[in-house]
Amino acid sequence: MTGPLYVGFDLGGTQLKFGLIDGRGALAFKDKAPSPASIEGLMGLIGDVWKKLRAEYGPRLASAGFGFAGFFSLKDRKVLHSPNYPSLDGFDLVPALERVLDAPFRIDNDANMAAYGEWKHGAGRGAHSLVLLTIGTGVGSGIVLDGKLWQGRCGFAGEIGHITVNPGPTGSLCNCGNYGCLETEVSAPKIVRNYVDMVGSGGELTAEDIYNLARQGDACALESFANCGYYLGIGLGIVINLLNPGSILLGGGVMAGGEFLMDAAVEQARKRSHRVSFACATIARASLGNDAGLIGAAAWARDQASRPAS
């Protein structure tokens, strides 16, 4: 293989995933390492990864993209807050990356990067407008509108996970301080909580256990998923009414049990959105899985490299 290669980093609370794509989005290489606890350790790891890739691929390495969970201010060019990686809070990431990467790079929210990846190289290819929801321990989301990643004025757009979908007394406390966010009502922990609330025990179970029970026809397990589907559908209805997207993609670990929540989700989305807008939207599974973030970060940096720094 020849031609330029583009590096993507996807920083999570437990792992730093990284990989290389080519101009068509094909993954040439990927790997991961435990996320170091300290920021010095993280920068050292990124520097080591970069050096190794540079040694192997030389001048073919053209750019790097870096996605992380949290808020990167486009105005201040600083990390404001990273819930999964608090040592990044307030950190001057741009000069730190400049010291270890000898190529143009871009930084953005990991869910935005995943949405961009699905749009450029995944299930959303060719979509005019796309919304990706990644449902796991929380809900990450990114928006592509009119063929453009929608970052918002300061870079904080697309936080669909923090739309209130359950304002009532059963809405759970979110780490944003609000209650009943989409992220708290549609997540792996909520599936477990729903089940525990119904049967009065089972707090030691995982969402995967509940999924297996649902496959065996356990009524409470099925209801645990359907309850999450109900709130997901409320969120989707809001998204459809607001944005009129052509493509809504759902990914993340919880979607492994998608067959048990999709019916309720689609039913609510249909009920709560205008029928013409609902008819315009395709709701489907995302296709890049855990690689969406790093593929998207690499593609974003690749596609932005000729533009002024942001």
Ligand SMILES: [Zn+2]
């Ligand atoms: Zn929230």
